[in-house]
Amino acid sequence: MSYSLLNAGQMQPVLDAAYDAGVGVVVMNPLGGGVIAQNRDYFSFACGPEDDGDTVHAALRFARAHPAVDIVLGGVSSVEELEDSVALFSAPDPEPPQARHVRVMDNLSELKGFCTGCRYCDGCPEGIPTSDIMKARNCLLFDPVQDYNRAYPDRLLYNLQLFRPLYFDKSWIPESGESPCIRCGRCERQCTQKLGIIEAVADTYQRAQEAGYTKAAHIERLRELLSDKNYKTVGLYPNGGFSSIIMTQYESEIGKPDFSWVLFNSNPNLWGQRHDGVLIHSPGEIPQINPDIILVCTYSYAKEVYESLKPYRDMGIRVELLHRDTDVPWVF
Numbered sequence: 001m002s003y004s005l006l007n008a009g010q011m012q013p014v015l016d017a018a019y020d021a022g023v024g025v026v027v028m029n030p031l032g033g034g035v036i037a038q039n040r041d042y043f044s045f046a047c048g049p050e051d052d053g054d055t056v057h058a059a060l061r062f063a064r065a066h067p068a069v070d071i072v073l074g075g076v077s078s079v080e081e082l083e084d085s086v087a088l089f090s091a092p093d094p095e096p097p098q099a100r101h102v103r104v105m106d107n108l109s110e111l112k113g114f115c116t117g118c119r120y121c122d123g124c125p126e127g128i129p130t131s132d133i134m135k136a137r138n139c140l141l142f143d144p145v146q147d148y149n150r151a152y153p154d155r156l157l158y159n160l161q162l163f164r165p166l167y168f169d170k171s172w173i174p175e176s177g178e179s180p181c182i183r184c185g186r187c188e189r190q191c192t193q194k195l196g197i198i199e200a201v202a203d204t205y206q207r208a209q210e211a212g213y214t215k216a217a218h219i220e221r222l223r224e225l226l227s228d229k230n231y232k233t234v235g236l237y238p239n240g241g242f243s244s245i246i247m248t249q250y251e252s253e254i255g256k257p258d259f260s261w262v263l264f265n266s267n268p269n270l271w272g273q274r275h276d277g278v279l280i281h282s283p284g285e286i287p288q289i290n291p292d293i294i295l296v297c298t299y300s301y302a303k304e305v306y307e308s309l310k311p312y313r314d315m316g317i318r319v320e321l322l323h324r325d326t327d328v329p330w331v332f
């Protein structure tokens with residue numbers, strides 16, 4: 001199981017149950033996928049007098065301190081880090097593990113603004129997944145991380161970190177940027193950390209709006225790009241999760257298109273195959289097929305693909321990007 005300072009509150013009942021049942025536990029992500037190592041000052045509360053101010057050591061020892069944990073899988077990026085981890089786990093913890101566990105859990109609950117993922121706030125009458133949103137928002141407490149081939153601006157990097165777990169773990173995407181919160185206060189009354197959930201929910205919907213991360217924004221984008229344009233052929237490049245969602249959403253939300261879909265991919269192994277029932281073509285066939293528009297669907301490599309299509313743009317074929325600069329991807 002994934003277990004670290006980031007989700008320790010949420011995972012305690014699981015570890016306790018595993019211990020009671022005598023089930024072995026292997027811990028992955030003891031450094032929270034790098035977040036803890038990148039934010040050592042923030043997590044320095046985990047250090048006890050025996051950790052010499054080394055947050056990474058304290059975090060690794062904490063992951064092993066629960067009696068249910070048998071194995072800790074710590075990632076390393078160099079021989080030095082490997083040797084450091086081996087030395088750390090080859091020696092007994094200088095602080096009694098039980099005392100370490102209690103001390104860190106106490107400090108964790110005092111972290112300002114940090115959602116422990118305890119889920120006490122669940123049960124919103126409007127169906128808002130408050131605990132999932134609040135837990136995902138922990139990323140806003142840390143430095144932004146470059147991802148998806150994006151290095152700036154910080155607001156976009158934060159939005160990527162915020163919406164990715166909501167998409168992956170919960171398949172949550174709001175209907176629109178308008179928050180359905182009626183400010184009944186139920187969630188805040190239940191919150192063990194006294195967090196400002198109502199404002200956080202409002203901000204999350206606001207961010208979803210600006211990041212194009214709503215069902216309404218997706219449909220609007222498809223209308224803008226493809227609907228009522230008298231197109232005969234619409235090309236999607238490349239085929240994959242993005243092309244699937246585009247075709248499915250267009251047909252379910254806008255209607256049966258009065259144009260034909262055509263897919264392009266630079267991978268020769270895919271040419272001639274079908275994806276979602278649509279034939280995949282080589283980019284070399286673009287002049288012959290002569291689509292009215294090619295939509296660049298990828299997020300991470302959108303600019304590269306757009307540039308690679310310059311010869312076809314020069315021939316007068318319209319090429320557009322699915323994503324705007326402030327968007328998070330339609331598919332994470």
Ligand code: SF4
Nearest residue numbers: 124181182184185187
């Ligand atoms: S205040 Fe808003 S988010 Fe919280 S429970 Fe009430 S409706 Fe849901």
Ligand code: SF4
Nearest residue numbers: 115116118119121191
């Ligand atoms: S009750 Fe508070 S700390 Fe617990 S999951 Fe909800 S927001 Fe997070």
